[in-house]
Amino acid sequence: MTAHPAPRPGRRAPQAAPARRYSAQTGPGHLASDDGDLDVDEALALVNEAAGRPGSAPGGPHPHAGGPNPGRPDSHPGAAAGADQVPGGRAPEHPHPSVPSAAGGTAAQTGHKKHDHPRATPWPEARARAAQAARRAPRREAVAVPLDAALGRILATPLTALTDLPSFDTSAMDGWAVAGPGPWDVRPDAILAGHARPASLADGEAVRIATGARVPQEATAVLRSEHGALDDHGGLHPQREVVHGQDIRPRGQECRSGDQLLPAGSEVTPAVLGLAAAAGYDELRVIARPRAEVLILGDELLTEGLPQEGLIRDALGPMLPPWLRSLGAEVIAVRRIGDDAQDLLKAVGESPADVVVTTGGTAFGPVDHVHPTLRALGADLLVDGVQVRPGHPMLLAQLPGGRHLVGLPGNPLATVSGLLTLAEPLLRRLAGRPAVEPYHAPTREEIHGHPYDTRLVPVVLRGERSEEAVPLHYNGPAMLRGIAASDGLAVVPPGGAKPGQELEILDLPWALSTLSSPAAYSAGGCFT
Numbered sequence: 001m002t003a004h005p006a007p008r009p010g011r012r013a014p015q016a017a018p019a020r021r022y023s024a025q026t027g028p029g030h031l032a033s034d035d036g037d038l039d040v041d042e043a044l045a046l047v048n049e050a051a052g053r054p055g056s057a058p059g060g061p062h063p064h065a066g067g068p069n070p071g072r073p074d075s076h077p078g079a080a081a082g083a084d085q086v087p088g089g090r091a092p093e094h095p096h097p098s099v100p101s102a103a104g105g106t107a108a109q110t111g112h113k114k115h116d117h118p119r120a121t122p123w124p125e126a127r128a129r130a131a132q133a134a135r136r137a138p139r140r141e142a143v144a145v146p147l148d149a150a151l152g153r154i155l156a157t158p159l160t161a162l163t164d165l166p167s168f169d170t171s172a173m174d175g176w177a178v179a180g181p182g183p184w185d186v187r188p189d190a191i192l193a194g195h196a197r198p199a200s201l202a203d204g205e206a207v208r209i210a211t212g213a214r215v216p217q218e219a220t221a222v223l224r225s226e227h228g229a230l231d232d233h234g235g236l237h238p239q240r241e242v243v244h245g246q247d248i249r250p251r252g253q254e255c256r257s258g259d260q261l262l263p264a265g266s267e268v269t270p271a272v273l274g275l276a277a278a279a280g281y282d283e284l285r286v287i288a289r290p291r292a293e294v295l296i297l298g299d300e301l302l303t304e305g306l307p308q309e310g311l312i313r314d315a316l317g318p319m320l321p322p323w324l325r326s327l328g329a330e331v332i333a334v335r336r337i338g339d340d341a342q343d344l345l346k347a348v349g350e351s352p353a354d355v356v357v358t359t360g361g362t363a364f365g366p367v368d369h370v371h372p373t374l375r376a377l378g379a380d381l382l383v384d385g386v387q388v389r390p391g392h393p394m395l396l397a398q399l400p401g402g403r404h405l406v407g408l409p410g411n412p413l414a415t416v417s418g419l420l421t422l423a424e425p426l427l428r429r430l431a432g433r434p435a436v437e438p439y440h441a442p443t444r445e446e447i448h449g450h451p452y453d454t455r456l457v458p459v460v461l462r463g464e465r466s467e468e469a470v471p472l473h474y475n476g477p478a479m480l481r482g483i484a485a486s487d488g489l490a491v492v493p494p495g496g497a498k499p500g501q502e503l504e505i506l507d508l509p510w511a512l513s514t515l516s517s518p519a520a521y522s523a524g525g526c527f528t
């Protein structure tokens with residue numbers, strides 16, 4: 001993917017609604033820091049401050065934020081908007097028939113006033129609640145890790161120089177260290193990088209020196225090899241004017257011992273690793289990663305081979321762990337639970353994870369055990385359904401002890417929707433990572449909307465500066481074909497979007513990395 005348009009300023013999170021509670025459980029939760037390390041919020045505030053943006057939670061007030069859900073309908077054809085949809089109203093170019101959108105207008109236009117899921121939370125508020133849940137979670141500890149394990153982690157303490165840099169006066173060039181005005185008598189020895197303190201240099205003397213070597217205290221300049229000429233008697237003559245101090249890097253030029261190089265809350269990038277090593281670090285104190293356990297539900301899932309006899313391949317076991325890691329989590333286990341209520345209860349109840357992520361079983365079918373499990377455990381339902389398509393049965397609960405459970409719907413694109421809506425803000429915050437700045441792009445085509453719910457539609461970003469979002473086919477809840485070829489998900493407000501309308505774009509976590517390329521689009525265009 002190419003560069004994004006300039007991101008819009010961050011937005012503030014609205015006040016979260018009170019949690020719906022299965023039983024009288026009190027959430028734990030504080031983030032007060034009682035030692036020198038910063039807690040996650042403090043670190044985030046610092047990073048946001050350094051970046052000149054207001055403290056923001058993902059999915060703050062949203063242009064399409066609905067008010068409280070008006071009530072329960074008997075039924076409405078708009079529910080079909082959760083089914084396989086065709087952006088722009090065009091027929092999909094694939095052999096499987098799609099259900100055409102029945103939600104081509106706003107709620108007012110279609111006469112629908114109610115929602116089929118009475119407790120569903122508006123999409124922007126669901127994101128804000130997930131971020132807020134992380135703020136109330138038990139404080140994340142700081143851990144010391146060796147440099148080679150710190151990549152991608154978040155600094156729990158400022159990176160403070162443990163030494164002056166450079167730590168001695170250094171030659172910036174290969175040439176001669178000279179003392180006083182030339183010509184100079186050249187000494188026979190040479191000073192190389194890594195050598196201990198060099199012999200002193202008398203006025204009128206020069207000595208060969210390598211880049212990075214210690215400059216003798218008496219040296220007044222370094223003359224580059226290409227700027228000096230040797231005569232037959234060992235005399236060195238400058239070929240151009242020599243300025244006092246030239247090509248000497250004085251000790252402490254970059255920093256003094258104790259200087260703050262980076263604030264707490266910074267992400268450890270390869271460059272930060274290099275800086276930390278140069279500044280004397282062997283290990284870094286970083287925010288502990290939230291531990292996630294993935295529970296894959298469903299008796300119909302195969303882990304290898306071709307789908308057969310009504311069984312299908314598990315698409316989520318391979319997809320979720322790397323996705324969760326890219327959001328800052330440590331994935332401690334991926335378990336296949338099947339459709340057994342007791343197994344699920346035991347697995348969730350005994351999980352040592354900070355965040356249990358389940359797939360499937362969120363709806364109300366005969367073997368959908370997530371709700372009964374949460375009820376049995378006395379969990380607080382923070383989000384129970386979201387006004388978003390696909391993925392509306394997704395949920396977020398706080399388990400006793402302050403752990404969280406993200407219930408992702410089983411339809412694979414609905415799973416992605418749940419990941420971006422609930423898991424992303426929760427894990428990002430728990431991991432101490434700053435919220436991603438929202439950005440927008442105009443849609444090239446009309447995109448049909450759901451009458452009341454937000455839609456998340458896979459798009460590619462076109463144009464030299466990725467300034468235009470092009471919706472992709474194969475965006476049905478059970479399909480991954482569109483998302484696999486996409487740069488991100490467009491947030492389509494209830495009622496849909498007209499050509500040219502600016503839409504928020506949710507990045508995929510790898511979209512900005514070197515893994516990303518617009519090749520999927522340019523390779524054939526069969527997805528749009």
Ligand SMILES: Nc1nc2c(c(=O)[nH]1)N[C@H]1C(S)=C(S)[C@@H](COP(=O)(O)OP(=O)(O)OC[C@H]3O[C@@H](n4cnc5c(N)ncnc54)[C@H](O)[C@@H]3O)O[C@H]1N2
Nearest residue numbers: 082298313314315316360361362363368393409410411414
């Ligand atoms: N009566 C209603 N039924 C359903 C509704 C509804 O509102 N009323 N909502 C539908 C929507 S929308 C979704 S999304 C699903 C959510 O269902 P669950 O979370 O309970 O998921 P399952 O029923 O277990 O599975 C749904 C679907 O996804 C397939 N699946 C599950 N796990 C995987 C996996 N690991 N890899 C690939 N595919 C997976 C599963 O086979 C089903 O086809 O509920 C609708 N029903």
Ligand code: MOO
Nearest residue numbers: 390391392414477
């Ligand atoms: O439409 Mo469901 O929400 O398939 O995800």
